[in-house]
Amino acid sequence: RKEVEQDPGPFNVPEGATVAFNCTYSNSASQSFFWYRQDCRKEPKLLMSVYSSGNEDGRFTAQLNRASQYISLLIRDSKLSDSATYLCVVNGDNYGQNFVFGPGTRLSVLP
Amino acid sequence: GAGVSQSPRYKVAKRGQDVALRCDPISGHVSLFWYQQALGQGPEFLTYFQNEAQLDKSGLPSDRFFAERPEGSVSTLKIQRTQQEDSAVYLCASSFRGSENTEAFFGQGTRLTVV
Numbered sequence: 001r002k003e004v005e006q007d008p009g010p011f012n013v014p015e016g017a018t019v020a021f022n023c024t025y026s027n028s029a030s031q032s033f034f035w036y037r038q039d040c041r042k043e044p045k046l047l048m049s050v051y052s053s054g055n056e057d058g059r060f061t062a063q064l065n066r067a068s069q070y071i072s073l074l075i076r077d078s079k080l081s082d083s084a085t086y087l088c089v090v091n092g093d094n095y096g097q098n099f100v101f102g103p104g105t106r107l108s109v110l111p
Numbered sequence: 112g113a114g115v116s117q118s119p120r121y122k123v124a125k126r127g128q129d130v131a132l133r134c135d136p137i138s139g140h141v142s143l144f145w146y147q148q149a150l151g152q153g154p155e156f157l158t159y160f161q162n163e164a165q166l167d168k169s170g171l172p173s174d175r176f177f178a179e180r181p182e183g184s185v186s187t188l189k190i191q192r193t194q195q196e197d198s199a200v201y202l203c204a205s206s207f208r209g210s211e212n213t214e215a216f217f218g219q220g221t222r223l224t225v226v
Contacts, residue, residue, distance in 0.1 A: 034214060
């Protein structure tokens with residue numbers, strides 16, 4: 001079993017739709033959680049950190065459930081520019097330093 | 112620029128050739144990571160440095176892969192006797208401390224094609 005798993009995707013949604021991504025992780029000792037965004041043939045870039053209390057940044061809301069080892073990302077009122085691959089990232093391994101990536105979920109927002 | 116810099120951006124190697132990929136992290140960043148990303152997949156961890164110390168190399172796929180960061184700044188990932196399955200994008204990332212909630216910043220990657 002992979003250490004970080006995500007919805008397989010791809011997700012094809014119309015503009016303005018709300019879309020949710022799910023992620024689960026296996027290492028209960030994990031300490032930090034992030035969502036990264038990766039555009040085609042580009043490097044991953046931080047979208048938002050995920051805090052225990054949940055956090056929101058504009059149209060994006062991230063939630064963490066430590067008991068279930070589950071992370072989510074909700075995008076409201078999706079835009080064409082949101083089209084990308086969304087990577088769930090978990091940090092906290094043997095030395096507490098290893099960023100482990102999920103396989104990513106590709107989102108296409110259609111006009 | 113102040114970001115993570117990788118070179119070369121593209122590398123074509125003949126099977127059996129040795130290659131060296133360079134990463135210049137953000138100045139002052141203690142932690143440095145190498146990842147391998149195959150087409151359509153998420154980045155797979157290769158190895159991690161804290162300063163000059165290689166604390167985790169559990170992701171290196173074989174003993175043909177070697178990484179170093181001798182002065183705690185620039186890092187080199189070396190692949191000996193390249194094989195076709197080594198074709199991928201190699202991403203380098205750095206973070207200030209790699210501690211809780213510290214994000215990792217990525218370079219643009221080196222796209223390696225082994226022919």
